[in-house]
Amino acid sequence: MVKMSEKIIRYDLETEIDHGIEVSNLAYATAKELGLAENLCYELAVAGMVHDIGKLRLSRYMSGEENPLVIEEIKYVRRHTQLGCEVLKKRGYSPFVLEAVYYHHENYDGSGYPENLRGEEIPLGSRILRVCDTYAALTEKRPYRDAFGQETAFRMMIDEVKNFDMQIFLAFQRAIHKS
Numbered sequence: 001m002v003k004m005s006e007k008i009i010r011y012d013l014e015t016e017i018d019h020g021i022e023v024s025n026l027a028y029a030t031a032k033e034l035g036l037a038e039n040l041c042y043e044l045a046v047a048g049m050v051h052d053i054g055k056l057r058l059s060r061y062m063s064g065e066e067n068p069l070v071i072e073e074i075k076y077v078r079r080h081t082q083l084g085c086e087v088l089k090k091r092g093y094s095p096f097v098l099e100a101v102y103y104h105h106e107n108y109d110g111s112g113y114p115e116n117l118r119g120e121e122i123p124l125g126s127r128i129l130r131v132c133d134t135y136a137a138l139t140e141k142r143p144y145r146d147a148f149g150q151e152t153a154f155r156m157m158i159d160e161v162k163n164f165d166m167q168i169f170l171a172f173q174r175a176i177h178k179s
Helices: 004-033 038-050 053-061 071-077 080-090 095-102 124-138 150-159 166-178
Strands: none
Touching: 004 038, 004 053, 004 124, 004 166, 038 095, 038 124, 053 080, 080 095, 095 124, 124 150, 124 166, 150 166
């Protein structure tokens, strides 16, 4: 018999792998649309795949209930960028990937985390991941809601466009519409 904690861990792992693949593909396509060099496109694909790996180290803090996060859990989830960087650094990932992962929740208007960076202070890779991660999260089914369609996801992102670098957001939209 599979214990509830094992089901949660299996769900978390499967969900994070699927999410990482989606963000990886979106980041690569967006980087190509921006005209970045092939090595940077590849690095962004790698960063997209592993950007949330730190969440897997947070399982013990989470309640496991299929509800949106409660306030007490949010402070732990926000540590996932730091935890992910620690894991990836030990495994020899490039500085570009580490930086992209660490800052991928920074908002262009300075309201994000972990360091409230603003605009061009946010590394390019992180700005790309921010857009791709948001879109992927909106278009994926979650335990507490169904997936949003592409059009609805875009409308929701436009409502929060202050979070994104506009040039990257527009390149992302072009890349999505090409596929």
